[in-house]
Amino acid sequence: MANYYLSNAAKADLKRIYSYGYQVFGETQADTYFAAFFDAFERIAQAPLSFPSVDHIRPGYRRAVCGVDSIYFRQNDDMVEIMAILGGQQSELWL
Numbered sequence: 001m002a003n004y005y006l007s008n009a010a011k012a013d014l015k016r017i018y019s020y021g022y023q024v025f026g027e028t029q030a031d032t033y034f035a036a037f038f039d040a041f042e043r044i045a046q047a048p049l050s051f052p053s054v055d056h057i058r059p060g061y062r063r064a065v066c067g068v069d070s071i072y073f074r075q076n077d078d079m080v081e082i083m084a085i086l087g088g089q090q091s092e093l094w095l
Contacts, residue, residue, distance in 0.1 A: 004045040004080040013085035033067060040066040048075045
């Protein structure tokens with residue numbers, strides 16, 4: 001099984017997503033959605049090549065969907081780097 005780590009940008013994205021979820025949907029829902037990301041990170045680390053390539057966005061990147069957000073990552077040897085976690089509108093700015 002591969003390992004993963006979160007870039008500083010991905011950590012900031014998680015904080016932003018949690019804060020928004022907490023304000024709009026409440027603590028319980030925000031906690032549930034936050035935990036879903038870590039389940040997704042584990043799935044990505046176990047089989048990173050099973051997720052679609054998004055070379056048209058950034059060379060070497062792949063994307064996994066978690067709820068309404070997209071997780072952008074790349075694989076370096078046996079390490080998966082979670083680079084960003086973005087919603088639809090943020091993806092437009094990031095590209």
